[in-house]
Amino acid sequence: MAACEQDHSCDEDDSDSDDGCNQPLATGPEAEEKSHFLEVCYSFVWYANDCMYDLGKLQESIQELDPVEKEMWKVDPMQWYNEIKQRIAVNSHFLNMFPCADICSADLGPHADQVVCRIPSGHRVASRNSSKVRSTLRQFVRDWAKEGQAERQASYSPLITALLQHLPPPQQGSQQRPPAVLCPGCGLARLPFDLVRVGYAAQGNEFSYHMLLGSNLILNRSERPECFSIFPFALSLPNRKGRWDHLRAVKIPDICPMDALRQGAQFSMAAGEFVEVYKNQTNAWDAVASCFFLDTAKNIFLYIRIIANIIRPGGIFVNIGPLLFHYADSPNDISIELSWEEVKPALLEYFDIVEESQKIALYTANPEGLSCTRYRCIFFVARRNNVAVHGRSNPVY
Numbered sequence: 001m002a003a004c005e006q007d008h009s010c011d012e013d014d015s016d017s018d019d020g021c022n023q024p025l026a027t028g029p030e031a032e033e034k035s036h037f038l039e040v041c042y043s044f045v046w047y048a049n050d051c052m053y054d055l056g057k058l059q060e061s062i063q064e065l066d067p068v069e070k071e072m073w074k075v076d077p078m079q080w081y082n083e084i085k086q087r088i089a090v091n092s093h094f095l096n097m098f099p100c101a102d103i104c105s106a107d108l109g110p111h112a113d114q115v116v117c118r119i120p121s122g123h124r125v126a127s128r129n130s131s132k133v134r135s136t137l138r139q140f141v142r143d144w145a146k147e148g149q150a151e152r153q154a155s156y157s158p159l160i161t162a163l164l165q166h167l168p169p170p171q172q173g174s175q176q177r178p179p180a181v182l183c184p185g186c187g188l189a190r191l192p193f194d195l196v197r198v199g200y201a202a203q204g205n206e207f208s209y210h211m212l213l214g215s216n217l218i219l220n221r222s223e224r225p226e227c228f229s230i231f232p233f234a235l236s237l238p239n240r241k242g243r244w245d246h247l248r249a250v251k252i253p254d255i256c257p258m259d260a261l262r263q264g265a266q267f268s269m270a271a272g273e274f275v276e277v278y279k280n281q282t283n284a285w286d287a288v289a290s291c292f293f294l295d296t297a298k299n300i301f302l303y304i305r306i307i308a309n310i311i312r313p314g315g316i317f318v319n320i321g322p323l324l325f326h327y328a329d330s331p332n333d334i335s336i337e338l339s340w341e342e343v344k345p346a347l348l349e350y351f352d353i354v355e356e357s358q359k360i361a362l363y364t365a366n367p368e369g370l371s372c373t374r375y376r377c378i379f380f381v382a383r384r385n386n387v388a389v390h391g392r393s394n395p396v397y
Contacts, residue, residue, distance in 0.1 A: 030106045030107070031106075033104070033105060033106040034104065034106040034107070034108060036209070037103075037104040037106065037108075037116075037209055038108075038115065038116065039125070039126060039129055040129055040132075040209040040210055040213070041098070041099035041116040041117070041209075041213070042119045042123060042125050042129075043125050043126070043129035043130050043132065043133050043210075044095040044096065044098045044099060044133055044213070045095075045096060045099065045117060045118075045119055046119060046125040046130065047088075047091060047092050047095045047130070047133050047134075048088055048089065048091075048092035050125070050130040050133075051088045051091075051092075051234070051235060052085075052088065054235055055081065055084055055085065055088070055235070058081075058237070059077070059081055062077050062080075063077075075243070083244075083247055084234055084235065084246075084247070087231035087234040087247055088231075088234055088235075090229065090230070090231060091137065091230055091231055091232075091234065094228055094229075094230055095133065095137075096117070097217055097221070098213040098214060098216075098217055099116035099117050099213065100116065100213060100216055100217075101113055101115070101116050102216075103209065103212055103213055103216055103271065104116075104209075105271070105272075129210075132208070132210045133210065134232075134235075135210075135364065136188075136210045136211065136214050137230055137232035138232045138233075138364040138366075139187055139188050139211070139214070139364055140188060140214065140218070140230060140232065140250070140252050141232055141250050141252075141364065141367070142187075142188075142190075142363070142364050143187060143188040143189070143190035144188060144190060144218055144252040144253040144254060145250045145251065145252050145253075145254055146251075146254045147250055147367045148254075148367075149254075150362075150367070151361070151362050151363070151364075151365065152190065152194075154359065154360065154361040154362065155291050155292070155320055155361045155363075155377075156190065156191050156194060156291060158318075158320055158359060158379055159191065159289045159291060159318045159319075159320060160194060160195060160198060160289075162316075162318045162355065162381045163179075163181065163195070163200070163287060163289060163316060163318060164198065166316050166318075166354070166381060166383070167179050167286060167287050167315070167316045169198065169199030169200050170199065172199065172262075177201075178199055178200050178201045178266065179200055179201065179286035179287055180200075180201045180202075180203070180266075180284070180285050180286045180287070181195050181200045181201065181202045181203075181285070181286065181287045181288070181289055182202075182203050182205065182278070182285045182287070182288045182289070182310070183195070183202060183203065183204045183205065183288075183289050183290070183291075184205045184274045184278075184288065184290055184293050185205065185206065185207070185274065185290065185291075185292070185293035185296055186204035186205060186206055186211075186215075186269075186291075187206065187208075187211050187215075188211055188214050188215045188218060189204045189206070189215040189218075189219060189269060191204070191289060191291055192204035192267060192269075193219070193257060193260075193261075193267065195289065196261060196265050196266065196267040197260060197261065197265075200266075200287075201266035201267075202266070202267055202268075203267075203268045203269065203270055204268075204269045204270070205269075205270045205271075205272070205274055205277060205278070206269065206270075206271060207271075207272065207273050207274065209271075212269070212271050215269065216269075218252065218253055218257065219257045219258075219269075220257075220258075222252075222253050222256050222257055222258065223256070223258075224256050224259075225253060225254060225255055225256045226251035226252065226253070226254065227252075227253075227256075228251070228252050228253075229249045229250070229251050229252075230249070230250050230252060231246075231247065231248070231249060231250070232250055233245070233246045233248070233366055233369075234246055234247065236366060236369070238371075239366070239369045239370040239371040240368075240369065240370065241368065241369075241370055242368070245368050245369075248368070274303070274306070275302060275303075275306055278306055278310050279306055279309075281309075281310045282309055282310065283309075283310070283311070283312040283313075284310055284312075285310045285311050285312070285315065286311070286312060286315045286316070287311065287315055287316040287317065287318065288307050288310070288311055288315075288316075288317050288318070289318050289319075290307075290317075290318070290319045290320075290321065291319075291320050291321060292320070292321040292322070292363060292377075293319075293321060294319060294321055294323070294343075295321060295322060295323045295324050295325045295326060296326040297326075297336075298327050298333060298334045298335055298336065299334065299336045299393050299394075300336060300338060300343060300346075301336070301346055301393060302393035304343075304346050304347055304349075304350070305350075305389055305391065305393065308349075308350035308351065308384065308387075308389050309389045311384045312384065313384050313385065313386050314383065314384060315383070315384045316381065316382070316383055316384070317351055317380075317381075317382045317383075317384065318380070318381050318382075319378070319379065319380055319382075320359060320361065320377050320378070320379045321361075321375075321377050321378065322375040322376065322377050322378070323337075323338070323339070323340060323343070323378065324375075325337045340378050347380075347382060349387060350384065350385060350387050350389065351382035351383060351384055351385060352382060352383045352385055353380050353381070353382045354381050354382065354383055355379070355380060355381035356378075356379070356380045356381075357379050357380075358376050358377065358378065358379065359376075359377050359379045360374055360375070360376060360377070361374075361375050361377050362374060362375070363375060
């Protein structure tokens with residue numbers, strides 16, 4: 001289904017300190033890459049243990065209720081506990097399918113398939129990676145469930161509509177080459193998948209091994225629509241309207257990728273840090289479609305320069321997203337946090353903006369929850385001019 005080019009040369013967010021993160025015994029880039037990849041695999045395998053710890057704390061809290069309060073609650077605590085535990089077990093079974101040695105760019109040895117699934121004795125999974133496992137489950141709702149349709153409509157549809165207007169693909173059956181569109185930071189790959197469905201040649205780029213392992217599963221191992229059931233909100237107890245809302249199943253994928261793409265569809269995935277993967281691909285792309293991506297940069301000027309370099313003159317850059325800045329609260333990382341008023345002139349150096357507006361979008365929100373974060377996103381469509389890319393950035397990535 002989706003070819004995956006391996007160029008995952010840098011660890012994601014590797015500067016975070018965490019007592020649970022084991023350091024590799026060997027040294028060098030390949031040893032570090034192997035260590036990081038295995039840590040991500042182990043975080044999927046460890047999911048049930050991580051959840052049971054939290055569930056145990058919730059159980060202790062409930063035990064503090066006196067008999068009158070328990071009667072007011074009108075829920076059998078043991079039933080409540082067991083219902084959540086059962087959902088955790090289902091999620092764990094699903095997540096245990098994620099580890100896949102083929103996704104790692106480093107050599108994992110002759111027993112790689114076993115190595116990725118077996119946590120070594122005494123190993124402690126980093127808490128940041130356990131947290132990313134839970135966010136990966138919620139990302140499946142956004143990208144591959146019927147419940148995420150509204151989010152996709154708000155975030156992906158404006159990008160697709162803009163490309164169809166400003167860089168339309170050839171009609172089906174035409175011998176003309178489809179425009180090549182790059183989707184950096186594509187998460188679980190729904191945006192490039194949807195672009196291929198409407199006639200583009202699309203490549204998704206992703207840095208996170210959590211996302212890469214998740215997209216590999218959904219793209220290549222989904223036998224039919226809604227073949228997997230998950231419970232992404234099993235431990236999301238705040239902001240519920242209904243008593244059992246957190247226990248509802250979400251079925252994925254809403255559409256089977258292997259059935260949806262016509263023969264000859266040009267769809268690929270490239271694993272790795274955006275700048276490292278694409279810095280030498282001058283004029284290689286007809287368009288870039290970015291969603292909630294620009295503010296993942298430590299230095300947004302570098303991202304703009306790379307995007308300008310890889311888009312051919314006359315090509316299109318479409319973007320939607322906030323300026324939240326991923327590394328803003330990371331004390332050990334550089335983070336250049338600019339306003340749109342400051343970013344726009346850098347963009348205009350290499351692009352002519354033909355559309356600009358603000359759009360409201362959510363990101364991995366609980367569709368049935370009582371609370372969500374609404375992002376006021378910058379949306380623009382820009383056409384690449386003929387100005388040669390100039391200047392350079394310090395290597396902060």
